[in-house]
Amino acid sequence: DTGVxxxxxxxxxxxxxxxxxxxxxxxxxxxxYWYRQTLGQGPEFLTYFQNEAQLEKSRLLSDRxxxxxxxxxxxxxxxxxxxQGDSAMYLCASSFRDRGPQSTDTQYFGPGTxxxxx
Amino acid sequence: xxxxxxxxxxxxxxxxxxxxxxxxxxxxxxxxLRWYKQDTGRGPVSLTIMTFSENTKSNGRYTATLxxxxxxxxxxxxxxxxxxxxxxxxxxxxxxxxxxxxTFGTGTKxxxxx
Numbered sequence: 001d002t003g004v005x006x007x008x009x010x011x012x013x014x015x016x017x018x019x020x021x022x023x024x025x026x027x028x029x030x031x032x033y034w035y036r037q038t039l040g041q042g043p044e045f046l047t048y049f050q051n052e053a054q055l056e057k058s059r060l061l062s063d064r065x066x067x068x069x070x071x072x073x074x075x076x077x078x079x080x081x082x083x084q085g086d087s088a089m090y091l092c093a094s095s096f097r098d099r100g101p102q103s104t105d106t107q108y109f110g111p112g113t114x115x116x117x118x
Numbered sequence: 119x120x121x122x123x124x125x126x127x128x129x130x131x132x133x134x135x136x137x138x139x140x141x142x143x144x145x146x147x148x149x150x151l152r153w154y155k156q157d158t159g160r161g162p163v164s165l166t167i168m169t170f171s172e173n174t175k176s177n178g179r180y181t182a183t184l185x186x187x188x189x190x191x192x193x194x195x196x197x198x199x200x201x202x203x204x205x206x207x208x209x210x211x212x213x214x215x216x217x218x219x220x221t222f223g224t225g226t227k228x229x230x231x232x
Contacts, residue, residue: 004161033220042122042207042222043162091161105211106152107220109161 004110006092012116013082020078021113025094032075033107034067035091036060043091049075050097082117089114120145122210122223130229135198139226141191141208149211153182153193156205156225165193165206198230 005024013019025032031050035043046065047057051072061067064082069075079086093107122143131137143151150169154162166175166182168191175182179196195202205225212219 006161035222040224040227042224044222045220089159093161105150106164106167108164109154112159112161114159 004092004094004108006090006110006113008113009111010114010116012118014118015084016081018078018080019082019115020076021090021092021115023075023077023092023094023110025073025075025092026096026108027073029094029096029108030072031095031097031105031107032069033093033095034075034077035093037089037091037112038087046077079115082115084117087115087117120210120212120219120221122208122221124206124208124223124226126226127224128227128229130231131198133198133200133230133232136194136196137198137228139193139195139206139208139228141193141210141223143189143191143208143210143221143223145189145210145212145221147213148186148189149213151182151184151191151211152209153180153191154207154209156207158204162207195228198228200230200232203228203230 007022033048034046037043047067049069064080067077089112091112092110095105095107097105125140152167153165156162168184181194184191205227207225208223
């Protein structure tokens, strides 16, 4: 396994168009996270899944954003009616969380998808 | 409100020199603290992770320290190399009902020059 992969790496779209990004986590990881990162800032949490269940969504995730992880493996993040403010790097991370008290749930990040909305 | 503050915001050092990056946090209840290295245009890569009971962790030329009483952490880079040029992000996790809420710092941008 080569780690977390994301597709596409770059996406340029016109304002108002819909875009969809894909994330393939490390195969044995049960948790998958989406983050958004703008230039010079740290990543901001968007949402996270444990297996196929979406357990938490940030207030940053407006009605135009939707994420799915239908089979508990890969995930998609769709942005509808894109706006210029959506331009950012979208990062996906995965981790393995067990029930043990020493589980540290380290997140492994993908390379990101850079979205530019014109 | 959970917050993670890093200093300095940016740093330029000569190749071969040492440097120390700082992270202060107000995250509760504390679970663990991680340092990530992020090259420009790429995803973050984990360097170290420390839980409450650990006060130092090394990974090659990177040594992280944690003082859970003062809620401070530092990342010390020894004998810097040009490839160390990147942003270094401090990430603190809080335990919340069986899963962890993660707070990212804004990072320290390090530039190593020859």
